[in-house]
Amino acid sequence: MSTIAVVSERFVGRTAIVTGGGSGIGAALTGALVAAGARVWCADIDPAAAERVAAAARGPGTVTAVLLDVTDAEAVRSLVDGVVADAGRIDLMFNNAGIVLGGQTHLLTLEQWNRIIDINVRGVVHGVHAAYPHMIAAGSGHIVNTASAAGLMASGLLTSYSTTKFAVVGLSDALRSEAGVHGVGVTVVCPSAVETPILDKGGVGDFRGRAFLLGAEKTKHAYSPQRLAEDVLVAVARDRARVVVPRRTRIGWLLSRIAPGFIERRMADYVRQELRAMDEH
Numbered sequence: 001m002s003t004i005a006v007v008s009e010r011f012v013g014r015t016a017i018v019t020g021g022g023s024g025i026g027a028a029l030t031g032a033l034v035a036a037g038a039r040v041w042c043a044d045i046d047p048a049a050a051e052r053v054a055a056a057a058r059g060p061g062t063v064t065a066v067l068l069d070v071t072d073a074e075a076v077r078s079l080v081d082g083v084v085a086d087a088g089r090i091d092l093m094f095n096n097a098g099i100v101l102g103g104q105t106h107l108l109t110l111e112q113w114n115r116i117i118d119i120n121v122r123g124v125v126h127g128v129h130a131a132y133p134h135m136i137a138a139g140s141g142h143i144v145n146t147a148s149a150a151g152l153m154a155s156g157l158l159t160s161y162s163t164t165k166f167a168v169v170g171l172s173d174a175l176r177s178e179a180g181v182h183g184v185g186v187t188v189v190c191p192s193a194v195e196t197p198i199l200d201k202g203g204v205g206d207f208r209g210r211a212f213l214l215g216a217e218k219t220k221h222a223y224s225p226q227r228l229a230e231d232v233l234v235a236v237a238r239d240r241a242r243v244v245v246p247r248r249t250r251i252g253w254l255l256s257r258i259a260p261g262f263i264e265r266r267m268a269d270y271v272r273q274e275l276r277a278m279d280e281h
């Protein structure tokens with residue numbers, strides 16, 4: 001029996017909210033949770049996308065599509081409180097919604113900086129602030145925050161994104177060290193490029209995220225969101241602190257701690273090479 005089949009039993013009847021559930025990683029998480037028998041609220045700022053994901057989900061679990069803007073703290077609270085009122089508890093909170101901005105930092109407007117901080121950082125804070133007290137009261141639950149490998153290893157041309165993802169890693173690690181006392185788990189998800197629409201979004205100037213990220217990893221293929229969703233469910237079932245995938249990212253992360261100067265120089269060289277390539281286009 002596969003690992004995911006074994007851990008699936010842990011999700012039967014569990015209540016879960018997935019933010020940014022209408023696309024990519026959030027859609028894959030929703031699908032995997034429903035397949036594992038969970039009761040899922042698939043929440044997205046794009047309600048039609050959340051509806052499509054809900055309609056496509058298959059399995060013993062259930063799924064409800066909801067409109068949610070994670071920058072709206074009251075809306076996040078009202079969704080979480082509604083799930084608790086309806087189902088009795090919130091077991092799993094996936095703070096996954098996020099955006100990317102890539103390109104030269106001096107080209108970003110303050111509005112763009114504020115927007116990425118609002119969604120990627122405040123959006124996660126709102127989810128934690130709304131769900132964590134219910135979990136403490138229940139003496140159980142698990143918070144899963146989607147950060148990025150860019151939250152473990154700083155990446156030029158993704159400076160605003162890296163800023164927000166380091167914050168999410170810090171929030172998650174710090175919270176984990178106190179949440180365990182209350183029986184609540186915290187996992188932070190730190191993948192490199194995953195094959196989702198975000199790879200083709202958020203480019204400022206001539207920046208192309210897909211080419212930049214795949215080039216940095218020297219690969220043609222981004223990680224599968226379905227595989228990532230399975231990795232995440234396994235990590236939650238085993239109460240692991242971090243999901244860092246694929247393997248080459250774990251190796252890069254290890255190197256960045258052993259030899260930070262080497263990784264920093266490689267990143268600077270790669271940024272220079274990308275800037276030259278952008279100039280030539």
Ligand SMILES: NC(=O)c1ccc[n+]([C@@H]2O[C@H](COP(=O)([O-])OP(=O)(O)OC[C@H]3O[C@@H](n4cnc5c(N)ncnc54)[C@H](O)[C@@H]3O)[C@@H](O)[C@H]2O)c1
Nearest residue numbers: 020022023024025045069070097098148193194196197198
């Ligand atoms: N795909 C990757 O390469 C990759 C790698 C590392 C981390 N991540 C992170 O994974 C998460 C999911 O990204 P994805 O790759 O699935 O991207 P995606 O663009 O496919 O999906 C993101 C979803 O979030 C929703 N969303 C955006 N703003 C929102 C808001 N204010 N409120 C609610 N929903 C909102 C979008 O409508 C979309 O459905 C993000 O936090 C992203 O930073 C992605």
